[in-house]
Amino acid sequence: MANTSGRVIGVNGNMVSVEFDSAISKNEVGYILLGDVKLKGEVIKINKNVASLQVFEMTEGISVGDSVEFSDEMLSVELGPGLLQQIYDGLQNPLPELASQCGFFLQRGVYLDPIPNLDWEFTPSVKVGDLLRPADTFGTVPEGLFTHEIMLPFSFADVDWKVTSIKEKGTYNVREEIATVEDPKGNKRNLTMVFTWPVKRAIKTYEERLRPDETLVTKIRIIDTFLPVAKGGTYCTPGPFGAGKTVLQHMTSRNADVDIVIIAACGERAGEVVEVLKEFPELTDPKTGRSLMERTIIICNTSSMPVASREASVYTAVTIAEYYRQMGLDILLLADSTSRWAQAMREMSGRLEEIPGEEAFPAYLESRISEFYERAGKVRLKDGRIGSVTIGGTVSPAGGNFEEPVTQATLKVVGAFHGLSRERSDARKYPAIDPLGSWSKYVGIIAANKVEYARSILFRGSEVNQMMKVVGEEGTSIADYVVYQKSELIDTCYLQQNSFDPVDSSIPIERQRHVFDLMFTVLAAKYDLESKKEVRSFFNTLRQKFLDWNNVEFKGERFSQLEGEIKKLYKGKFVQFDHVAEKLM
Amino acid sequence: MMQKVYSKIESIVGNVITVRAEGVSNGDLAIVTTSQGTSYANVIKLDHDLVSLQIFSGGQGVSTGDQIRFLGVPMRVSYSDNLMGRVFDGTGKPRDKGPSLTENMVDIGGPAVNPAMRIVPRNMIRTGIPMIDVFNTLVESQKLPIFSVSGEPYNQLLARIAMQAEVDLIILGGMGLKYDDFLYFKDTLEASGAMSRTIMFVHTASDPTVECILVPDMALAVAEKFALDGKKVLVLLTDMTNFADSLKEMAITMDQVPSNRGYPGDLYSALASRYEKAVDFEGAGSLTILAVTTMPGDDVTHPVPDNTGYITEGQYYLKGGRIEPFGSLSRLKQQVNKDTRDDHRALMDGMIKLFASYKESVEKKSMGFMMTEWDEKLLKYGALFEEKLMDLSVNIPLEQALDLGWEILAECFEPNETGLKSDLILNRWPKKSVD
Numbered sequence A: 001m002a003n004t005s006g007r008v009i010g011v012n013g014n015m016v017s018v019e020f021d022s023a024i025s026k027n028e029v030g031y032i033l034l035g036d037v038k039l040k041g042e043v044i045k046i047n048k049n050v051a052s053l054q055v056f057e058m059t060e061g062i063s064v065g066d067s068v069e070f071s072d073e074m075l076s077v078e079l080g081p082g083l084l085q086q087i088y089d090g091l092q093n094p095l096p097e098l099a100s101q102c103g104f105f106l107q108r109g110v111y112l113d114p115i116p117n118l119d120w121e122f123t124p125s126v127k128v129g130d131l132l133r134p135a136d137t138f139g140t141v142p143e144g145l146f147t148h149e150i151m152l153p154f155s156f157a158d159v160d161w162k163v164t165s166i167k168e169k170g171t172y173n174v175r176e177e178i179a180t181v182e183d184p185k186g187n188k189r190n191l192t193m194v195f196t197w198p199v200k201r202a203i204k205t206y207e208e209r210l211r212p213d214e215t216l217v218t219k220i221r222i223i224d225t226f227l228p229v230a231k232g233g234t235y236c237t238p239g240p241f242g243a244g245k246t247v248l249q250h251m252t253s254r255n256a257d258v259d260i261v262i263i264a265a266c267g268e269r270a271g272e273v274v275e276v277l278k279e280f281p282e283l284t285d286p287k288t289g290r291s292l293m294e295r296t297i298i299i300c301n302t303s304s305m306p307v308a309s310r311e312a313s314v315y316t317a318v319t320i321a322e323y324y325r326q327m328g329l330d331i332l333l334l335a336d337s338t339s340r341w342a343q344a345m346r347e348m349s350g351r352l353e354e355i356p357g358e359e360a361f362p363a364y365l366e367s368r369i370s371e372f373y374e375r376a377g378k379v380r381l382k383d384g385r386i387g388s389v390t391i392g393g394t395v396s397p398a399g400g401n402f403e404e405p406v407t408q409a410t411l412k413v414v415g416a417f418h419g420l421s422r423e424r425s426d427a428r429k430y431p432a433i434d435p436l437g438s439w440s441k442y443v444g445i446i447a448a449n450k451v452e453y454a455r456s457i458l459f460r461g462s463e464v465n466q467m468m469k470v471v472g473e474e475g476t477s478i479a480d481y482v483v484y485q486k487s488e489l490i491d492t493c494y495l496q497q498n499s500f501d502p503v504d505s506s507i508p509i510e511r512q513r514h515v516f517d518l519m520f521t522v523l524a525a526k527y528d529l530e531s532k533k534e535v536r537s538f539f540n541t542l543r544q545k546f547l548d549w550n551n552v553e554f555k556g557e558r559f560s561q562l563e564g565e566i567k568k569l570y571k572g573k574f575v576q577f578d579h580v581a582e583k584l585m
Numbered sequence B: 001m002m003q004k005v006y007s008k009i010e011s012i013v014g015n016v017i018t019v020r021a022e023g024v025s026n027g028d029l030a031i032v033t034t035s036q037g038t039s040y041a042n043v044i045k046l047d048h049d050l051v052s053l054q055i056f057s058g059g060q061g062v063s064t065g066d067q068i069r070f071l072g073v074p075m076r077v078s079y080s081d082n083l084m085g086r087v088f089d090g091t092g093k094p095r096d097k098g099p100s101l102t103e104n105m106v107d108i109g110g111p112a113v114n115p116a117m118r119i120v121p122r123n124m125i126r127t128g129i130p131m132i133d134v135f136n137t138l139v140e141s142q143k144l145p146i147f148s149v150s151g152e153p154y155n156q157l158l159a160r161i162a163m164q165a166e167v168d169l170i171i172l173g174g175m176g177l178k179y180d181d182f183l184y185f186k187d188t189l190e191a192s193g194a195m196s197r198t199i200m201f202v203h204t205a206s207d208p209t210v211e212c213i214l215v216p217d218m219a220l221a222v223a224e225k226f227a228l229d230g231k232k233v234l235v236l237l238t239d240m241t242n243f244a245d246s247l248k249e250m251a252i253t254m255d256q257v258p259s260n261r262g263y264p265g266d267l268y269s270a271l272a273s274r275y276e277k278a279v280d281f282e283g284a285g286s287l288t289i290l291a292v293t294t295m296p297g298d299d300v301t302h303p304v305p306d307n308t309g310y311i312t313e314g315q316y317y318l319k320g321g322r323i324e325p326f327g328s329l330s331r332l333k334q335q336v337n338k339d340t341r342d343d344h345r346a347l348m349d350g351m352i353k354l355f356a357s358y359k360e361s362v363e364k365k366s367m368g369f370m371m372t373e374w375d376e377k378l379l380k381y382g383a384l385f386e387e388k389l390m391d392l393s394v395n396i397p398l399e400q401a402l403d404l405g406w407e408i409l410a411e412c413f414e415p416n417e418t419g420l421k422s423d424l425i426l427n428r429w430p431k432k433s434v435d
């Protein structure tokens, strides 16, 4: 079949106008022929016989009259075994392979096979004559930690496909034919371990979507205890520059209790990706004892890489996540930063001369953001297994002001909001999540009413602090001052967590519960303290002990020792429990 | 390459002209000959046979009958050791009395480094400034701007760091540079003998806008080549706000919809593609970028500092002649401060936390509240901190600065008031103060 061709009639930044001769479709991929080099682009607008091609490369050197080939395929990703541990650009180009071909610099027009050409040990799970529907498994291969299921391509018609041949157990190349199927009309198709799927279309081959009702443990205290995330849920992390969004995501990517983590570095610094690249292979996943890299996929379209493929990169990431969910796995997708993706849409929209909305973002910004987060979800597959895709996105609001289009549109759709505050990060209170302004609709690891109690102390403590700024410490009652000190204690010793301390950087649930219990007891108690000076000194000592406690190994000798010291300390001044708290204990 | 000459300019708007021509490629360079002389121009848009070019020397005085000759190549810069000690303008023409250089031309604005080829930065750059070395360590291959209110001595700070840093080569990109400041850099570099390993691309306040836009690309293209050749290169860019303002002017000429206070929607990408040139090449040299971003109205949320902050690896916030601990940040510091001294990190965090409390006490005091004993301690601490560590005249090695930090703490606090870990206190707390 001869594909449509065309010729360039205009160039404006990365938007190239192409006059074409026969039929093309929106989101179809086209290539501009520049000598021996082919530059990839996606059709994003068609007007009569002129297509607007968003080119994923620098457009220098393109001339009016250059030939264009259309591919008859939508912008797609390759799915199959071998995706894990890969480092892709936004269009699923494998960056390490690209480096071994092209050296230090990215070279435009070089597109390599996304799925590495490897052999896999295939075990069929169906026999000739069996019937398959799209996404039904017909065999498996072991991929590192997982049993990778080889499925009937999702794009096949939803009819019964009869297996007409299937290879027996053995080692086959990923692109080798391993089975043939036939639809009721007798159309035959060959199957390999690889198939493609258009990135902008959600994969919906599951049975039903479920409520995200299980905590996704991140081992970050302020999140798991106070602002939990759920498997299959969505959350966002807006914050001004330097507030700690990326560090938080990196911590999460290491420690999150999921099967696979996909990191989408979207329009941010290349150096940050490198840290992950170099560290992950060295780090062991405590759950599996294997290298963290084995459960990680990186989609990396950093800020100096072409803007158009930045737009595509988040879709590439979420499509791969949905694919693995279809195998009954829990996947966490971390996108940093969704604002850069939104800006890529804005640049494109500007070049298309669309009517701009607020801050020149296109009018469809909100619907694009909600469509993206909608692709998260906990699902039950047709065979009853459960899988989930959780999406966490950072937002980089202009001027750190959350009243801007991307933050606002995101807040409408997510289930948890971890807002980072400049004030906290300036004071080095990390993670700088504002405990009062943030929220979560999901269930955490500790009884909600206890958390509520602790949170109420934080609120009151902050009120007292505000008041002290007006009336001074001298105008504050001892009782209020104690509340303030208690709120500082939770803040310093529980909410704050040192990401660079080997122990404190990841706190398992068991330890969080253990520490929270004692913290709660300390908060719930009323103390016999005469003066503010005495209050301050008492809480200073407590704080010191808690901090030391946080930095020692769980249930080690020193841990019990410090726990004993804390208990002794608070009992020394203990009068009675606050009756509200006592009921919760 | 065939070079056709066109002499029918269809429109002249700001610095952008359009002309009907064929066989022209996006990004190509052209020479425009006007009554005032010749200027380079480059192709920024193609629409059928209508070609838009931005004229480097500006649109003033261009007439519709002027001649345009397309060169069939993109903008390039010469690269060789002959550049050392030389001063050029934004288009690469000599500003000094030396010869023009045309050998070994390399493209500017070349492709990005493959992230998979990058390495984790690992070498500290010592500056002798405690606010940098202790609190926000500068690292080789870092990209870091100085955020400054106009009127602050940012160029002096830039020059001082450049002098003190152990690098092979300094490349200065001046944008909208005041002539006095240009001379200041030149004199300082010459006085210290560093001029022979310096290359300057200078656009001064009185030069055409378009040339301002070219300066970072010229400087960085040359720097990248030297880095690939194994040199440790330090690029100084001052002032990036002028660069951004030039982009704004161009965008408005091109009728682009502005996103924020008149700046184009791609300001982030435009700045990022320059700053991301900072890199440490495995097996070769490195490129470190130290820039100046003046903040109009001391407003860090202004689009230029704001977008910059989202791109760079931290910033030094210069205010009142000092590097402020708040607002300043080196994001790469943790790559190197784990290997300097065991107390470096903890002391850094602890001292800043206390300094934050000091600021609160100052605020309380200014509102006329009674100062508690704790406030008094903090006030004493803050004063010592500002005098002994923050003052820019202080010039001591890191280790000495750390020791000084402990001394200041011991002079003001009891160990358990510092929030520092007990074992560290045991090792480092100056002995005389432990009773």
Ligand SMILES: Nc1ncnc2c1ncn2[C@@H]1O[C@H](COP(=O)(O)OP(=O)(O)OP(=O)(O)O)[C@@H](O)[C@H]1O
Residues within 6 Å of the ligand: A239, A240, A241, A242, A243, A244, A245, A246, A247, A248, A268, A396, A430, A431, A432, A497, A498, A499, A500, B309, B310, B311, B329, B330, B331, B332, B334
């Ligand atoms: N949890 C943490 N513990 C210690 N330091 C931290 C923590 N989080 C952030 N930091 C410090 O703050 C710096 C900036 O953090 P990070 O890069 O995560 O910010 P960001 O919000 O992603 O900024 P940007 O929007 O510019 O990308 C880090 O380099 C580190 O020095």
Ligand SMILES: [Mg+2]
Residues within 6 Å of the ligand: A245, A246, A247, A268, A336
């Ligand atoms: Mg970040």
